[in-house]
Amino acid sequence: xxxxxxxxxxxxxxxxxxxxxxGRVTSYGAIGKYLGSTGSARMVGxxxxxxxxxxxxxxxxxxxxxGILTGKHHFSGTNLMQQLLENEGIEVIxxxxxxxxxxxxxxMKEL
DNA sequence: ATTCTGACGTGGG
DNA sequence: CCCCACGCCAGAA
Numbered sequence: 001x002x003x004x005x006x007x008x009x010x011x012x013x014x015x016x017x018x019x020x021x022x023g024r025v026t027s028y029g030a031i032g033k034y035l036g037s038t039g040s041a042r043m044v045g046x047x048x049x050x051x052x053x054x055x056x057x058x059x060x061x062x063x064x065x066x067g068i069l070t071g072k073h074h075f076s077g078t079n080l081m082q083q084l085l086e087n088e089g090i091e092v093i094x095x096x097x098x099x100x101x102x103x104x105x106x107x108m109k110e111l
Numbered sequence: 112a113t114t115c116t117g118a119c120g121t122g123g124g
Numbered sequence: 125c126c127c128c129a130c131g132c133c134a135g136a137a
Contacts, residue, residue, distance in 0.1 A: 009134095029120055032132095039132050041119035046134060048118055064119060071118030081118095 009035070013047035014054070016107050020061045023088040024105035025097060027065045034107040049074060060084040067100030 016031050028044040037043060048071065051057040060081045064070045072081035072095060082092045091098040
């Protein structure tokens with residue numbers, strides 16, 4: 001196959017994640033829904049867990065539906081995920097993204 | 112093969 | 125708003 005192997009669920013997740021604009025965020029469920037696996041939001045999380053080592057997948061822009069950085073514990077260090085977001089101009093207080101609804105990027109709508 | 116867990120989401124109370 | 129139970133599917137023990 002080409003560079004983009006969309007035959008696997010992980011790759012599909014990565015393809016969507018890569019399209020998240022700078023300074024914007026989305027949720028696991030939103031990606032799962034876009035891929036046709038509405039109830040399988042967890043699988044998106046697994047895909048992210050498997051994307052370690054890929055700097056082309058902005059996993060820090062994917063949070064849960066509440067806008068909380070539930071996966072920050074899986075990044076290097078304890079605050080890397082938050083710092084990456086703040087580096088994009090996103091304000092994070094107590095592991096929660098401020099103005100989440102405003103920064104939310106919905107692949108169903110935008111893509 | 113069976114059981115449990117996990118970067119989640121939804122629905123009901 | 126919070127809390128609880130269930131669904132979901134892949135991978136590890």
